[in-house]
Amino acid sequence: MSKRELIDCICEINKSARPDFLSKFSEDELKSYLEHLMELDLEELLVCA
Secondary structure, eight states, X not given: OOHHHHHHHHHHHOTXXXXXXXXXXXXXXXXXXXXXXXXXXXXXXHHHO
């Protein structure tokens, strides 16, 4: 996944995230953050079920 794709995915989950801010981070940092967001998103779904 490209840096742009990572930023787009992060912004879909975290609506308050700003692409210009996220672009300052490395791809590895963005991947880690996206994984974290996805884990939180799954946990929220499980709690709501």
